[in-house]
Amino acid sequence: MKIYIYVILLVLFQLVITGCTSIGNDKQSIDSIAEDHGRYDESKAERASEKSVQKSNRAIDHTKTTWGYGDEIGPENWGDLSPDFHLCKKGSRQSPVDITETQQVKLGKIQFKYNSRPYNIVNSGHTVQVNMLNGSSIKLDGKLYWLKQFHFHTPSEHLIDGKPADMAVHFVHKARDGKIAVVAVLMDGCFENKTIRQLWKKIPRKPGSKKKISKKSAKWINVKSLIPSNRAYYQYMGSLTTPPCTEEVTWIVMRNSTPVSRDQLKVFSDLFGNNARPVQNKNYRVIRTSK
């Protein structure tokens, strides 16, 4: 009997310490089996994806001009580093933001169809980026956005009521008309995440290098499991959070978090340190959330 009381107290203590309250749902999704990737002509899809990701990354990453998170090349100075980055300084709808007051409305469900597999993992020097084969998408208000890549930030860039999460993953999608939608999932340091375990094993140590992910090892990387099973979200219009800080980006910030362990957080922050842009002025923008 005593041992049961001890175990219950231990679990309660861990919840208080970590603040991890969304364990049940998300653990289940993390444990779920890898998806079936067998329906594509993979090599053809891979070549097409690589070309399309390279093209999108030229618009999304802009890694050619040196920027970072330290003093001189840090977020406060991004706007002065290149004329291409002027929105980082002059933009009026920038991201991330602190999600405080929200407008409760009826928001449509986001349909996640993450069926394709990751094909490589890149150490960009700023983060770990996982590039996806073509075929994964979200549907938002009837519009289709294709998943190009996902990457990580420590701590989270978006704050909720002034507080960051330990980490965030950003899923970057692009529609046929070039419009970008990013889904942010906040991650709390409490329990080991199996998908992260598989990804971290593959991080190339050298900045600027990439590693291919084989079809076989991709089976163990369940990208969809990083999305919390409760799909409630915040939505607002913002920008890319890295240069060139392009605006007209639709942001979806999931209200529920996904777990990651303290050790897994440490592996990332030892490599990249703090890679979160500070919150930006909201300039009267409305953040909507579902009722």
Ligand SMILES: [Zn+2]
């Ligand atoms: Zn990001």
